[in-house]
Amino acid sequence: MITKEEVEHVGWLARIEIDEKESDAYAQKLNSVLDYFGQLDEVDTENVPPTYHVADIMNVFREDIVKPSMPQDDVLANTENKQEGNFKAPRIM
Amino acid sequence: MAAWTNISDIKQKIADSSAEEVTAAYIETIGKSKINGFTTVWEEAINVAREIDSNGHEGPLAGIPIAIKENISTKGLSTTCSSKILQGYVPPYDAHVIERLKEAGAVILGKTNMDEFAMGTSTESSCYGPTFNPWDLERVPGGSSGGSAAVVAAGEAPISLGSDTGGSVRCPAAFCGVVGLKPTYGCISRYGLISYANSLEQIGPLATNVADIATIMDVVAGYDSRDSTSINRENTYSDALKDDVKGMKIGVPDEYFGEGIDKDVEKSVWDAIGKFEDMGATYEKVSMPHTKYALASYYIIAMSEASSNLARFDGTRYGLRADGENWHVMASKTRAEGFGTEVKRRILLGTYALSAGYHDKYYLKALKVRTLVKQDFDKALANVDVLMAPTMPAPAFKIGEKIEDPLSLYLSDVNTVPMNLAGVPSISVPCGFAGDMPVGLQIIGKQFDENTIIKAAYSFEQNTDHHSRRPPEVA
Numbered sequence: 262m263i264t265k266e267e268v269e270h271v272g273w274l275a276r277i278e279i280d281e282k283e284s285d286a287y288a289q290k291l292n293s294v295l296d297y298f299g300q301l302d303e304v305d306t307e308n309v310p311p312t313y314h315v316a317d318i319m320n321v322f323r324e325d326i327v328k329p330s331m332p333q334d335d336v337l338a339n340t341e342n343k344q345e346g347n348f349k350a351p352r353i354m
Numbered sequence: 355m356a357a358w359t360n361i362s363d364i365k366q367k368i369a370d371s372s373a374e375e376v377t378a379a380y381i382e383t384i385g386k387s388k389i390n391g392f393t394t395v396w397e398e399a400i401n402v403a404r405e406i407d408s409n410g411h412e413g414p415l416a417g418i419p420i421a422i423k424e425n426i427s428t429k430g431l432s433t434t435c436s437s438k439i440l441q442g443y444v445p446p447y448d449a450h451v452i453e454r455l456k457e458a459g460a461v462i463l464g465k466t467n468m469d470e471f472a473m474g475t476s477t478e479s480s481c482y483g484p485t486f487n488p489w490d491l492e493r494v495p496g497g498s499s500g501g502s503a504a505v506v507a508a509g510e511a512p513i514s515l516g517s518d519t520g521g522s523v524r525c526p527a528a529f530c531g532v533v534g535l536k537p538t539y540g541c542i543s544r545y546g547l548i549s550y551a552n553s554l555e556q557i558g559p560l561a562t563n564v565a566d567i568a569t570i571m572d573v574v575a576g577y578d579s580r581d582s583t584s585i586n587r588e589n590t591y592s593d594a595l596k597d598d599v600k601g602m603k604i605g606v607p608d609e610y611f612g613e614g615i616d617k618d619v620e621k622s623v624w625d626a627i628g629k630f631e632d633m634g635a636t637y638e639k640v641s642m643p644h645t646k647y648a649l650a651s652y653y654i655i656a657m658s659e660a661s662s663n664l665a666r667f668d669g670t671r672y673g674l675r676a677d678g679e680n681w682h683v684m685a686s687k688t689r690a691e692g693f694g695t696e697v698k699r700r701i702l703l704g705t706y707a708l709s710a711g712y713h714d715k716y717y718l719k720a721l722k723v724r725t726l727v728k729q730d731f732d733k734a735l736a737n738v739d740v741l742m743a744p745t746m747p748a749p750a751f752k753i754g755e756k757i758e759d760p761l762s763l764y765l766s767d768v769n770t771v772p773m774n775l776a777g778v779p780s781i782s783v784p785c786g787f788a789g790d791m792p793v794g795l796q797i798i799g800k801q802f803d804e805n806t807i808i809k810a811a812y813s814f815e816q817n818t819d820h821h822s823r824r825p826p827e828v829a
Contacts, residue, residue: 263706275661275705276668276682277698278690291703293761298650298707301719304726311721312728314553314583315777315801316540321582335446339672350670353681 263291359512359562359824361418361569373417377403377461380419384463384510389486389495391505393424394432395464403461413459415573420460421511423502424468426557427546428452431462435548436480437470439692440673449546450581451515451557451574458573463511467501470694471664472519472550474498475766477526478757479696486753487529488825489791493750496526499560503530506560507825513561513570519551520652521745521770523558524782528745528794531784533811533821534560535567538801539777540585543578549663551656552583554774563821564783564812568592571804587802594805597816600634602806603738609645610743610769622786622793623744626814630742633817635810640738642730645772647723652771653764654707654720660697661704667692699760728776735778735800740810743769745782745794769796779804783811784820792820 263271265284268291272279279287333346342349358364358376367376377399384392399419406417422428425435427445429452434440448456455462467485469477477485477500485500487493488508495504499516503526506514516523518536527534535558542557549555559570571591578584606627611620627637669675669688676691678684693701707716734741747769756763773780778801785795795814799807815821 267706268702271702271706271709273686274709275701276665276685276689277693277701278686287699287702290699290760291706294653294699294703294764295706297761297764298654298716301647301650301654301716301723304644304647304719304723306719306722306726309722309725311718312725312775313721315728315775316583316585318540318583318585323579331446338446339443340670340675342670342675348671351678351680351684 263288263295359509361512361566364418364512368411368417373403373406373411373461374400376417377419377463380463380511387508387510388491389488389504389508390483391466391485391501391508391510392421393436393465393467393482393501396431396462399461399463406459406461411459413457414569415455416459418460418513419463419511420455421463421466421502421505421514422452423499423514423516424465425472425517425548426451426515427548428462428465432465433548435471436468436482437692437694437697438481438674439667439688441481443672447546450543450578452546454574466499466505466514469498469500471697472498472517472522472555473660473696473700475521475525475763476757477501478753479694481694484753487750489531490750492752493791494529494753496529496746496750498522500526502560503527503532503534506530506532506562509824513559513566516558516560517547517555518558518774519555519656520774521767523560524745524770524780524794524796525767527560527782528792529750531792531823531825532560532562533564533567533781533783534558535571535781536773536779537571537575537804538779540583541575541802541804543581543584545578545580551659552663553659554652554656564808564815565595567781568595568808589804591804591808594808595812596809597813599630599810599813602630602635602740602810604630604635604637605640605734605738605741606637607640607642607645607734607741607743609642612768614747615744616748616788618788619744619746619748619793622788623742623795626785626795627742629814629818633813638738640734640741642734644723644726644730648727648772648775649764649768651720651723651727652775654716655724657700657704658707658717659704661701661708664697664701696760724775727772731772731776731778739806741798743796743798745769745796749788749791749793773798777801779807781807781811783814785814786820
């Protein structure tokens with residue numbers, strides 16, 4: 262069972278603000294889905310390797326050749342929050 | 355509804371008149387639409403068509419209009435994943451598939467509606483409002499590529515691109531009575547597809563007929579060094595357009611006809627299999643015992659990958675930005691305000707499944723079950739050429755019927771998600787009706803064996819007329 266406190270903690274980890282009222286509703290809906298996920302417990306997966314990826318590809322290499330980057334103006338075109346060619350963001354710490 | 359529904363007819367029309375006239379006719383049809391399938395119509399489309407006319411119609415898709423799902427990056431054209439958090443975002447580059455379509459002379463008509471970030475089975479969770487099924491405006495078109503399927507069914511575009519993470523091309527294809535292909539994982543570059551669950555999703559085409567699907571695949575499939583999961587393997591899909599299934603072995607998995615299947619859907623699919631027998635194929639029942647666990651495995655993996663992939667939407671570089679005294683508050687408020695309920699639910703579940711103490715119980719367990727599901731396919735397809743099953747267990751449901759009950763909506767995907775877990779190709783073709791609503795037959799093949807499923811689908815289409823029935827006039 263996921264509690265409303267855990268929902269708020271997961272919201273913090275996921276960087277999604279959740280208020281107290283919402284956390285109750287989320288806990289209820291998430292629990293019904295987690296109950297459903299619980300059915301995997303009945304599958305014997307001892308000695309079964311995980312499949313992270315279906316494509317039979319390992320270690321994709323390319324030549325280390327310098328190529329032009331996307332123009333700085335294009336990179337910054339989708340924000341109004343820019344300054345001297347950089348993204349402008351609030352302080353991190 | 356536009357008069358031409360396939361590439362062959364459109365090419366003839368262009369030869370008789372012009373690409374400009376064809377494009378204008380589609381834009382006029384879109385303008386009268388009642389289905390809310392397009393989110394944006396590209397203002398440049400007419401100019402592009404005019405240029406193609408003046409260049410003498412060069413390229414295999416010269417002047418052919420195409421609609422593109424809202425999550426495929428298109429330079430200069432709004433690409434928002436139907437989410438408030440990306441409102442106003444205009445990509446500065448084209449996805450690999452868009453580059454290829456432009457080189458082939460296709461005319462991009464605009465962008466199509468979808469479930470927010472491709473999370474859904476109904477196209478109800480879009481910030482642009484729901485798309486309506488052209489066969490019955492009170493019903494959903496399926497999802498998440500609901501806009502891409504509905505506009506093809508309604509004659510607003512002859513072909514479109516969608517993306518399929520757990521059935522998002524095949525489900526709306528079945529619900530809207532069109533053809534939809536999920537290719538083998540790695541066949542089509544995902545460069546420029548805004549990622550939701552990167553180990554599962556593939557771009558796939560939708561059209562009114564199988565020949566057009568093969569034609570589009572010839573253009574968009576192929577190696578791209580910018581996608582590290584892209585497979586370097588040559589194939590010509592249109593070579594498979596042969597009416598010949600004599601001796602073909604079909605496997606029919608019992609598990610795909612489970613509890614809750616609609617009786618008319620079941621009958622239509624068995625009638626289709628009977629038709630294949632008439633055409634010279636044989637069938638046998640096969641068992642895929644881990645099918646019942648595929649759905650839970652799929653959702654745990656998809657949500658876990660979503661929680662990581664959607665971390666980039668924090669308000670710093672594009673889209674919505676909320677006020678906040680520091681980055682953490684700004685990002686948390688931006689994401690709370692910008693993401694819809696279902697997207698937040700999946701990110702939270704994915705974050706939970708990956709968090710300390712739960713990683714092994716959920717995520718690692720799901721990856722091991724994925725191995726068993728993939729082994730089911732390997733074993734079943736070792737003895738038969740293709741598998742056949744209903745695409746969806748029931749026809750399109752009513753708008754609003756399932757949106758408040760996420761688990762009920764997830765259960766709709768029971769017949770489509772296993773193929774994404776295993777990375778195998780799968781095509782949905784119209785095979786009958788349940789009442790007035792279309793039913794889809796799903797034909798599944800071995801990895802990289804698209805040509806066999808295209809051949810089977812094409813043969814079925816040549817010997818039936820389900821695909822030629824169009825919805826009542828909705829324009």
